Amino acid sequence: xxxxxxxxxxxxxxxxxxxxxxxxxxxxxxxxxxxxxxxxxxxxxxxxxxxxxxxxxxxxxxxxxxxxxxxxxxxxxxxxxxxxxxxxxxxxxxxxxxxxxxxxxxxxxxxxxxxxxxxxxxxxxxxxxxxxxxxxxxxxxxxxxxxxxxxx
Amino acid sequence: xxxxxxxxxxxxxxxxxxxxxxxxxxxxxxxxxxxxxxxxxxxxxxxxxxxxxxxxxxxxxxxxxxxxxxxxxxxxxxxxxxxxxxxxxxxxxxxxxxxxxxxxxxxxxxxxxxxxx
Numbered sequence: 691x692x693x694x695x696x697x698x699x700x701x702x703x704x705x706x707x708x709x710x711x712x713x714x715x716x717x718x719x720x721x722x723x724x725x726x727x728x729x730x731x732x733x734x735x736x737x738x739x740x741x742x743x744x745x746x747x748x749x750x751x752x753x754x755x756x757x758x759x760x761x762x763x764x765x766x767x768x769x770x771x772x773x774x775x776x777x778x779x780x781x782x783x784x785x786x787x788x789x790x791x792x793x794x795x796x797x798x799x800x801x802x803x804x805x806x807x808x809x810x811x812x813x814x815x816x817x818x819x820x821x822x823x824x825x826x827x828x829x830x831x832x833x834x835x836x837x838x839x840x841x842x
Numbered sequence: 843x844x845x846x847x848x849x850x851x852x853x854x855x856x857x858x859x860x861x862x863x864x865x866x867x868x869x870x871x872x873x874x875x876x877x878x879x880x881x882x883x884x885x886x887x888x889x890x891x892x893x894x895x896x897x898x899x900x901x902x903x904x905x906x907x908x909x910x911x912x913x914x915x916x917x918x919x920x921x922x923x924x925x926x927x928x929x930x931x932x933x934x935x936x937x938x939x940x941x942x943x944x945x946x947x948x949x950x951x952x953x954x955x956x957x958x959x
Contacts, residue, residue, distance in 0.1 A: 770915045773918070776918045779917075779918040779934060780918055782932055782933075782934045783919055783921075783931055783932040783933070784932075785921045785929065785931065786918070786919050786920050786921060786931070789920045789921065789922070790920070
């Protein structure tokens, strides 16, 4: 057996071995309550729900280590920061809603969201300029409404 | 649809959706108020007890010289509190349990907790 073949076999064996630690991402409880104009809702469902909700679709490669480790960490953090499945909860506290709307506007406007690796991996992550504008407009208006409702 | 009309349409639907969204929450006037004060890099008291299954409010006072971000990932709340400011955070009825909060601007600050029972 050549050194190169042995290297490949060792690599494959290592990838097979780490599958015991693959950490597949699980979806939690869907609370619902996310409402937005149709164009905005459609864009957010397509481009943001993949990480920022409890109802993403998981392609096969996201179940395989080490990709699953990375996805697990990214989705966990994304859900902690903004989870559209608990959107109704944010709206209960206008100050929190204003923060979330503000962050959405900032992230979409700056191009930080959706992240580059998602845009590279999936067409779902590539928002058109019109979709970005629609989300920004919605977020600006939502923030203004939240601040009006905020008694503090 | 021409671009200008589309933009106006999007703006109007966003405005209507925004008004609808914020006409929903009704905050009970007699809700329990729990107060917490932040100073010298810690929350005081570190543990608040509130009744479960009832709406409540948390009054957060920042007596420190730096801004904090009162954040509860468990209860989905995120608020910036400037130095010297007191804010009210509205909480929906929650099931009995232990919910943590922190200063998300500074993770060296010890976490606080809300006990609903």
